[in-house]
Amino acid sequence: MRSAESASAELRAMEPELWPAYLSARSGLPGPRADLSLLTVAARLADGRAIEAMMSDGGEYPAMCAAAALGLRAGSAECEAGARALATDDRWRVREGVAIGLQLLGDDFPDVVRGIVRRWADDPELYVQRVAVVAICEPRLLRTAPAAAVAVDVCRRCTRHLVALPPALRTSPAARNLRQALGYCWSIAVAADPEPGLAAFRDLPTDDRDVEWIVTQNLRKKRLAALM
Structure with missing residues (x-):
């Protein structure tokens, strides 16, 4: 190489x-x-x-x-x-x-990326939302409280968009792709600034089957399990 x-x-x-x-x-x-x-x-x-x-x-x-x-x-x-x-x-x-x-x-240019991922978090295309989640949930970009807050906000908004989908769309490749990303990115966002991150994570509606799966997957990550 x-x-x-x-x-x-x-x-x-x-x-x-x-x-x-x-x-x-x-x-x-x-x-x-x-x-x-x-x-x-x-x-x-x-x-x-x-x-x-x-x-x-x-x-x-x-x-x-x-x-x-x-x-x-x-x-x-x-x-x-x-x-x-x-x-x-x-x-x-x-x-x-x-x-x-x-x-x-x-x-x-951290501020530029934070603006982009906030816009993309509300994009009608689920694949675009997924990229927003993955892009910002990178530990090296989350070394300050404001940066961590953006990551939590993007995860929260994309989770809400997933929950709002009609049942028939929940099994689409894009929806599954977004769900998989949220299944580990929440833990990265929370670990970057645990106190506000945990508050947002605990507020997730676990009566929804996809959110329940997302929460379960994140709780399996050592970085989050150590904070619970």
Whole structure:
């Protein structure tokens, strides 16, 4: 596996149209894990031409890298719209790329990401809500009380949206995907600032079967069980 430094140098030296083949060959796919270090390098270096080339290629890993690049640049309205569109992609790795890109953006511009995830938490598309939850529930982004409060708020709002779904939609792939994310992200948000987080967590309506499942799954996480 190439180091981030060598991958960065090699990508800088080639035309953007050559990026997709380079990335696909070094992606680690097919396999259980994509190369996230290379994805981060590509996301940070990509310009408009590179993003277009990665999207046009059609391969899953180049598209994942493009999604991360757009997420990282989602401080602009155009890139946020592009990232939001990819958050509903049929390929789970592409959706994950958006979340990773938003987390990278959050490393440098936390207030920007907090605004985005708050907007996306109320998006009508459940996949977009799921990306909002996963993007903000990253421990390295939750080192302050205000940041933790945003994560709890996003989890709470997305849980409410899930509860409000008609029964026929509860079994859709997007609803299941959101439920699975909430099944571990609540514990991350609560652990970041336990007192207000626990109050919100204990206020969840456990008479709902999906919320009951979410609560049960989070209680199995050591980071939350230690606080109860």
